[in-house]
Amino acid sequence: MRWRFLSTIPSSASVVLTESCARRIKHLTQNAGKPVLLRLEVKPGGCEGFQYEFSLGEERDINIQDDLVFEKDGAKLVIDSVSLPLVSGSKIDYVEEMVRSAFVVGSNPNASSGCGCGHSFST
Numbered sequence: 001m002r003w004r005f006l007s008t009i010p011s012s013a014s015v016v017l018t019e020s021c022a023r024r025i026k027h028l029t030q031n032a033g034k035p036v037l038l039r040l041e042v043k044p045g046g047c048e049g050f051q052y053e054f055s056l057g058e059e060r061d062i063n064i065q066d067d068l069v070f071e072k073d074g075a076k077l078v079i080d081s082v083s084l085p086l087v088s089g090s091k092i093d094y095v096e097e098m099v100r101s102a103f104v105v106g107s108n109p110n111a112s113s114g115c116g117c118g119h120s121f122s123t
Contacts, residue, residue, distance in 0.1 A: 015040075015079065016091045017072040021103065024094040025075035028056065035059055037069075037076040038103060040092065042083040050086060054103045086110055 021038075029036040039061070041053045062069065062078055070077045077092060089109040095102060 014089070015070055015077065015084075015087060017070060017075060017077055018091060018093040019072075021077075021092050021094045022072040022075035024103070025077075026073070029075075035076075037062075037078055038092075039078045040083065040087065040103075040105070041080060042086045052087075052105050 025036060025038050035058065037057050037059065039055045039057050041055075042050050043053055045051045057078070059076075063080070066081050067078050068081065068084060070079070079087065087105060087108055087110065091106045093104050093106050095104055
């Protein structure tokens with residue numbers, strides 16, 4: 001499948017998937033028995049104004065008119081054109097801690113502040 005990149009998005013817009021993130025997406029794909037992709041959206045809300053929302057999907061869920069696909073070692077991350085400017089330059093990670101395991105947005109250069117839990121931010 002060929003991915004379409006929208007002309008309204010600067011060519012420098014990108015995100016980085018960590019090894020841990022790519023491994024987890026591939027693990028979920030193996031368990032599902034079919035390709036799984038990770039979607040990241042930024043929505044209004046949270047205690048800082050914007051919040052990150054992760055969901056899992058399939059390639060058929062990709063909107064070729066609006067979504068951009070980032071890939072690392074076969075693992076795919078999809079971000080819509082509205083959310084991308086708010087997370088461009090970020091590192092997408094998967095963390096495992098004693099109290100939780102989750103996909104997270106780390107080191108977002110577009111965030112001027114964030115909440116303590118890391119789910120919301122302001123620009």
